Amino acid sequence: MIQLDLNLLQTFDALFESRSTTRAADRLGLTQSAVSHALRRLREALDDPLFVRSGRSLQPTARALEMGPEIHAGLVQLRGALASGRFDPATVHRTITLAVGSYFCTLIAPQLIAWARAAAPGITFRLVPLDKELPALLEAGSVDLAMGLFEHVPDRFVTEAVFDDEFVWIAAANHPLVRRRVNLEEIDRFPLLQVGTVHPFGLPSAMIEIRQVSDVAGLQIPRGKVPDSVVYEGTTAIAAVAATDMVAQVPRRLAERVGPTLGTVCLDTRTSGVRFTLSALWHSRLRQDAGIRWLLDQLKRF
Incomplete structure (x- = not known):
């Protein structure tokens, strides 16, 4: 009977999923050389190459394709068994x-x-x-x-x-729109800074789709309005708005936590902001x- 320790099986599982020693090492928190060493031990123990180089990826052999689903299912079951039990936050490590x-x-x-x-x-x-x-x-x-x-x-x-949050319009503390109620037409007269909504993690619909907080349907962007600048996250947007005459939409929690320090305020608009969870x-x-x-x-x- 072949004797393999759990670490080798976890390495095999990571390689089977990622098809890359680099990605497997990142996933396991190991060096690439450690993963290569573990693969060498697996090959020797099983007398099979298990993974062969094809371009920039590793492709599993017939033996690895046969083993992969079974090993993965066994590891999932083992982790589930170890995860249960008493939990005391004051003493647990x-x-x-x-x-x-x-x-x-x-x-x-x-x-x-x-x-x-x-x-x-x-x-x-x-x-x-x-x-x-x-x-x-x-x-x-x-x-x-x-x-x-x-x-x-x-x-x-x-x-x-x-928890829930909503988008609000923000502007610099000394902006002409501050300290009075405004509507979307007035906001439209000023340059727009947009938090990027093109998501870099597009996945097939059969998998999980991860959306940015900024990628929320229904944001009140004036029709036909072209942003003057685009940034990829809210804190950068707040800092940029504080230093310019631009306006932007960011989550209320973020605006209220970071805005006062950086020099922005929430605008008093006539409509409620778009909510997200x-x-x-x-x-x-x-x-x-x-x-x-x-x-x-x-x-x-x-």
């Missing part, structure tokens, strides 16, 4: 990896980390960017929980609303994970 965007990093992460230092000192939060490989990272256990706007979520994943996403095998439930309860308080 655990790393929780969160895939998040800039909105979360600015508004929630500082409070979460500061609060956990006192309430759960043994928990380490590891924040990584939202990425087009999110489904595979959740499957592999490299990411425990993601926060964002998600669509087309397969049944093997769980989503739960965490930030949701948590995690794998269904962690549905009963007490640590994940604890974390979600805390996030809903921020």
